[in-house]
Amino acid sequence: MSTKEHGNRKHFYAGFDNGYGSVKLQIDDHSLVRIPSYISQEDMEDVAGRVVVDGKAYTVGESAYRSGATFNANSDHNDNKINNAKITLLGAIAHLPYRRSWELKLVTSLHDASLGDRLKEVLEGEFNPILAGKESTVKVEVLKVVPEGMGVLVGRKLPERLTVLDFGNGTTLYSRYFKGKREVHTPYPNGVQSLIELLTVAMKPLNGGKLGIPAKIRYALENGHTKYSSQIDFKSVYLTTVKDWLSQSLRQPLEQATESKHEGDEVWCIGGGCLLPGVGKLLEKKGFILLENPVDANVNGLLALAKKVG
Structure with missing residues (x-):
């Protein structure tokens, strides 16, 4: 979508999912950005994902991988989803058509929502980066930090009893809801x-x-x-x-979801792990439901939530 279509608009609602494996950014009226969570500090051209901020230069996403040089990833360390968040957000914005000024009202998610204040501190503020070679101003207001996978509930008709399995890169999340209220949210370290x-x-x-x-x-x-x-x-x-991997590393969340189904829950599956060859069929064989577009289901809900609470 071209910048012209937005006129002089500066304020945009946004959903941001800073995943271990991929970064997803959905800004209102813009195409979804989904990029690998790779960050390179190698000297590169002003490609999509190139960011200069706080006196340092980074390349975020596919080009970081394609450089063939050393790069970091969110999956390298548990804290990276917080520590790298500003860089990956700006890198994602640097994949969109250029704007001189962005003002984002944003909802994001985290595997451990108790760390939400730390994430908010990293993301919120006014920044003056160079994005893909052009100077820009980016103002970020974090409206809410919610547990990962919770975005999937927004705007959907929910069954009375629901279990959600989120097959992410770093974690597999087991969450259980009754009449839309969360009862259990357990992150398992294997993704x-x-x-x-x-x-x-x-x-x-x-x-x-x-x-x-x-x-x-x-x-x-x-x-x-x-x-x-x-x-x-x-x-x-x-x-x-x-x-x-399924029978050993993911045994606990799969067994819990199977028991939940036995007790009358619908079991919804989201996350990139659903799309691994053969995995989707196995989950469906258990009677679980693979949501349409499982990779982006969370971030789409985060955007919808930003519009709702903003």
Whole structure:
């Protein structure tokens, strides 16, 4: 959508999901930005995702990976979802058509909402970054920080009894609701990243005895295939490894959701893990419901919530 369509408008509502695996930003009347949560400090051109702020230069997203150089990811450390939030937000904005001034009223989410004040402190304020080579002013007001996955409830007709499983990159979240009120919210430390770590070892026989590179495995899976390189396809080890991951690493949340279903809950599944080859079919076989567009369901709800509370 072109900048002209917004005229002189400065204020926009926004939903921001700073995930371990990918960053999702949905600004009202703009296209969704979904980018890998990679941050490079290498010297690069003024590409989409290029940010200069506080005297330092970063590239956020796909170009950070494509640089072939060292980069950081949210998945590298639990605190990165908070510590990197300003950089990844600005990097996401730097993928949109340029505006001289942005004023965002924003709702975001976090796996542990008790840390919401810390996240708000990082995100909120007025910044003067250079975005993809052009000077800009970005003002951010954080309206609310909600538990991850909660955005999916906004604007949907909810069953009286509901369980939500959110298959994220760093965590798998089990949440239970009765008449729209949350009863339980349990983050489990194993997400898609733990599958990727298992695959780095499992593919050694295919990779000349060397461990696989996590970023290359993630890149393949995010693009819906198992081609590690032009020479190596890890499909054969993936099929075995993903079964072990589900039965061992994700045993607790899956068993809890199965019991919830037995007790009369609808079980909704969201998050990028739903889209892994073979996983969706297995979840549906258990009688769980895969929501349409499961990766963006949370961020779309965060935007709707921003409009509601703003």
